[in-house]
Amino acid sequence: MQKRPLGKNGLKVGAVGLGCMSFAGFYGSTxxxxxxxxxxxxMELGVDFLDxxxxxxxxxxxxxxxxxxKDHPNFFKIATKxxxxxxxGATERTFDNSEAYLRGxxxxxxxxxxxEYVDLYYIHRQDQSRPIEEVTETLAKFKQEGKIGGFGFSEIAPATLRRAQAVHPVMAVQSEYSLWTRLPELGMVQTCEELGVTFVPFSPVGRGIFSKKPLDPATFKETxxxxxxxxxxxxxxSYNMKALEPFNEMAADKGVSPATLAIAWLLAQPGDMIPIPGTRTAAHLKECADAAxxxxxxxxxxxxxxxxxxxxxxGARYTDSQLWGTAVYG
Structure with a gap:
């Protein structure tokens, strides 16, 4: 598989990574x-970047x-948040970017x-009560201590990235980005390319909407x-499925799955993007990796x-409760 750098002149990993949120059952039991x-x-496909x-x-x-x-050391590069x-017992989440909390x-x-070390450590969501410069200094300290190889931020604004980058080089920014979620094009994709920060799209296949097998919401578990x-x-x-019909036909004409085509589109965008499709099955992972x-x-x-x-x-990307409440996605 082709390689792409994490950060400017940084560690190189496979162009398609693997999002591991589904290992915790977010899209059904596993x-x-x-x-x-x-x-x-x-490992067989050369997908060596785990999120x-x-x-x-x-x-x-x-x-x-x-x-x-533990039984397969030294292959994967790992990012966590x-x-x-x-x-x-709480029903709502809060954000804490203090050094004490992040260190713990x-x-x-x-x-x-x-x-003893992870290659990339993200701030999962920004604590608005704390200046990003202070948070960046904390992360730089973790790097100096040898606990992380580099750091990044999830779902932040371009201006915030610039402020963080002024303190210490940022390795990566992660946000939802796909053919049906294109908000990062309003500045973040361009800022990452300008600053040499790797952009990592999560949910690159639209949470399964670009899968080869048609989805049936009636089969979704309550969780x-x-x-x-x-x-x-x-x-x-129904509107979304209708809109996808010509895209699915295009994928079929090319002899690939819609997921493969959707990720290939991301890989063709400016900058060194590394999409991290989430999957629980080897077959679906191969479809995603084929995009490289x-x-x-x-x-x-x-x-x-x-x-x-x-x-x-x-439809909106999230409900209010998914955005601010108990759920954590990406």
Missing amino acids: DIKESHATLAAA TANVYGAGKSEEIIGAFI GGIKREP ELEKSLKRLGV DFRKHNPRFVEPNF EMTLTASDLAEIERILPVGFAH
Whole structure:
């Protein structure tokens, strides 16, 4: 698989990574055996960049990864996150970017992963009560101590990134980005390219909307994020599926799955993007990884833009509770 750098002149990893949120059951039940089979497939495919977080299943995702890499060391480069706080029994989350809290959570993540160091550590969500310069200094300290190889931020604004970069070079920024979620094009993609910061799109296949097998919201479990998400409920879901028909036909004409084509589109965007599709199965991971071997022409990109223009998706990205409440996505 082709390689891309994490940060300017930084560590190189496969152009397609693996988001491990689904290991914690966010899109349906799974188990450690299935998750480990997916990690084994990742090794075979050259997918060597894993993305997880301390809050995915209250540490479950990190524990599953840790159990696997114990017997398969020195292959994967790992990114994890901290900064989201939920007190026991609380129904809402808060954000804490203090040094004391981040240090404690990082140590717990390292223990669950069974490592002394992670390649990339993100602030999962920004604590607005704390200047980003102060948070950046904390992260730089972790790097100096040898606990992390570099750091980044999830879902921040371009201006905030510039302020952080003025303190210390930032390795990566992570935000939701796909053909049906294109908000990062309003400055973040351009800022990352300008500053030499790697942009890491999560949910690059639209939480399964670009899958080869048609989705049926009636089959979603109550715990599935999509069960109440505006884009997956009617009438929005039917509108979205109708809009995707010509895109799916284009993928079929090229002999690839819609997921492969959707990720290939991301890889063709400016900068060194490293999408991190989340999956629980080896077969779906292969579809995603195949995008790294696919080259889209200018004509292909123009056709995709025509059939799926900016803003085509019906429905908001999150409900209010998904945005501010108990759920943690990405």
